[in-house]
Amino acid sequence: MRALGVVAAWLRTVPGRIRAGAVGVLLLLALLAAVLAAGVGQARGGVDTIGHDAGPQVVVTGDLYFALSAMDAQVADILLIGGEHGLGIGYDASVRRYDRYRGLADTAAVQASQLAGSDPARLGTVHAVLDGLGRYERLAAQAIQLADQAGYPAGRPTPDVVATYRRATDLMRLQLLPQAYNVTLDSGATVRASYESRRSAVLADRALVLVAGAVVLAALVAGQIYLARGFRRVLNPALALGTVATLALVVAGAAVLSAEAGRLREAKRDGFDSVLALSRARAISHSAFADESRFLLDPERADTYEQTYLDKSLAVLDVEPAKDQPFNLATYYAGLGRQITAFAAGYGAFLGFFGDEARQERTRPGLVRTLAAYRTVQDNDRRMRALAGRGDLSGAVRLRMGTGRSGAIGAFDAYDAALGALRDQHRHVLNDAVHAADADLRGWDWIPPVTAVGVAVLVLAGVRPRLAEFR
C-alpha cells in the first residue's frame, strides 16, 4: 500500500512521471533479456543432449553391442572350423578378428562409462557389462583351448566344446548384449524426450521474446513521443539509439531461436533418428549373423537359433508373407526379394529399421546399396541352410566361413560396410547440425544481458538532461 502511495505521489509531477516511465522500461528490458536468455538456455540444453551427451552415447553403446556380438560370432566361427585351420577365412584370421573386436569392445565400454557419468543407473549397467566381459573372455578362451586339443573336423565339435561355448554365449546373449542394447535405447529415449520438450520451449520462448520485445519497443516509442511533446524537441538521440538497439536484439534473438529450433529438428529427424535406427540394424544384423554359426555349431539348439535369426531379420526388414503362408525363412527370402526389387524401382514401403530409413529421401542411393548387400547376405543364408538340411555340413561350414564375393563372411562384410557408410552419412548430418547450432549460439550468453544494460544506460542518459531541467 505504501509503495502504491509513493508511486501515486511520483505520478503527480512531470519528473516523477519520467522517472516512473524509465523504471518501467528498465523492468521490461530485464524481462526481455531474461526470456531471451531462457530460450537460449533451452536451445543449448537441447543441442548438448543430442550432440554432446545422449546422442554420442547411442553411437558408443551401439558400437559396444556390435563389438560384443562380433566377438561371440568369431568364437563360434573358430569352434566351427575346429581342426581345419585353413577353412574359409581360417583360424588365424578369425583369432585376429576376435582380438580386434575385443579391443573395440574395451574402448567402447570405457567411452560409454565416461559418457554415462551423470546417470547412476546407466553407469551401473555399463560396469555390469565390463565385469561380465571378463568372465566371457575366460569361457571363450577355455572353449577355444578345448577345440584346439580335440582338433575335430569342421562342423563336428565335441560335446565339451559345445557345452563350454553354451555357457559363454548364454552369458553374452542373455546378460551382456541386452544390457548394452538397453543403454542404447535408453539414451535414445533421453534424446527424444529432450528434443520434444526443449524444442517446444525454444519456440514458446521465441513467442515470448516477440511479445516482450514489442512491449519494450512500444514503451520506448511512447517515451520518445512524450519527451518530444513535453519538451518541444524533435528527437531524443539516446532514446532513439536505445530503440534501435532493442529492435536489433529482438529481431536477432527471435531469429536465433527460430534457427535453433530448425537445427534441433534437422539434427533429430535427419541425423539422430537414422543413426539410432541404423545402429540398431547393425547390432541386430551382427547378432543374426552369429546365429548362423551357432545354428551350425549346436544342432540341439538349431531350431531356436533359426527362429531367432528369422526374428532378427524381421526386425531389420519386415516382410509380410503372402496370404495363408506361414512365417518362416522360406517365405521371408521370397518376400524379401519382392520388397527390395520394388523399393529399388521407387515404390513399396516396409517395416523394420530399414523401413524407418526408407522415409529419408536424401540417402536413398545409400539405402538401395545396403539393401542389395542385405539381399546377398540372406541369399547366402538360404544356401547355407539348404546345404545343412541336405546333410552337407562341411559344405555349409565352407560357405559360412567363406570370404570373397561368394562367401558368407565376404558378403556380410560388404553389407556391414554399406550399412556403416549409410550411418556415417547421417552422423555427418547430425554433426553438421550440432556444429551449426553451437556456432549460432556463440555469444548469446552475453548478448542479451549486455545489450539490455546498454539500452538501460541509453534510457537513463536520455532522460537525465530532461530531469536536470527541473532542478
Add this chain to the structure above:
Amino acid sequence: MRRAAAVLMLALAATACGPGESSVTAKRSLRIGVKADQPGLGLLDPKTGRYSGFDVDVATYVAGKLGVPPERITFKTTPSSTREKALAAGTVDMIFASYSITPRRKTQVTFGGPYYVAHQDTLVRADDRTITNVRDLAGKRICAVSGSNSWKRVTEERAVKATPVEMATYSGCIAALAAGRIDALSTDDLILAGYAAGTRTRVINAPFTDEKYGVGLRKGDLAGCEAVNRALTAMYQDGTAARLLERWFGHSGLKINPYVPQFEGCS
C-alpha cells in the same frame, strides 16, 4: 501486437497439452488387461474376484513405478483375440497377458519390454520317453487350442508332420493328454509350467523359440513405453524380477533366466 499475443497463446497452449496427456505416465489410476485362465501368469479366482500370477505381479510393480499404487489398479480380463481392440478403444491402459511382441502387432500396439522371454516347449505324459525335442512330434497327436497359433509353429513353421487335434481350452488339452487322447501340448514354457503343476505330465525342456512377452500400450505412447522400460530395468536391478520368477516358476523345473531381457525399443 495482437498477432504476437496470439502466437504466445498458441505456444502456451502447445506446451500445456504436449505429449503425455493420454500417456500412462499421466494417469492417476490404471486399468490393466491380464489373462484370467493361465495359472502362474494370470488367473482369476472366481470366489474372490482377484487375479494372481507373474503377469499380475509385474503389472503391479510397473504401475507402482509409474506412481499408481495397487488400490488404484483395476485388472480386466483381456483374452488374446481382443487385446489390440481393447488398447485402441481405451478400455484398458496397459496389457500384461503373455502378449508376444511380433512385427505384425507392432503396427497396432506400442510395446514396452519384453519383461520376460519365454520359449515354446513341449508338455508330455510323465512316463513318455519317446519325445525329447520338437522333431520327435512327427507322427504324434498334438493339441491345437482354438485361437492360439503355437501348434502352427510346429506343423507349419518347422514343417514337423504332427497331427493337430482341436481343443477349446488348455485345460481340455491337459485332460486329453492325461487320458492318452493326445501325445503332447506345445506352447510357451511359462504357460505349460502353470498347467503342469499337480498333473502327471512334464515339460521336456527342449525350447525351440523365443517368445518376447511385451507390455501392450496404446499405439504412440512413447513416453509411457520408455517409462515402462525404466521400471522393468529397475525390477531386474533391484532383484524383484528374480524373486517373482522364483515364486511363480521356481518349482517348475524350467530353466529360468533372471537377467533383464533385450528391450524391443519404443515405436
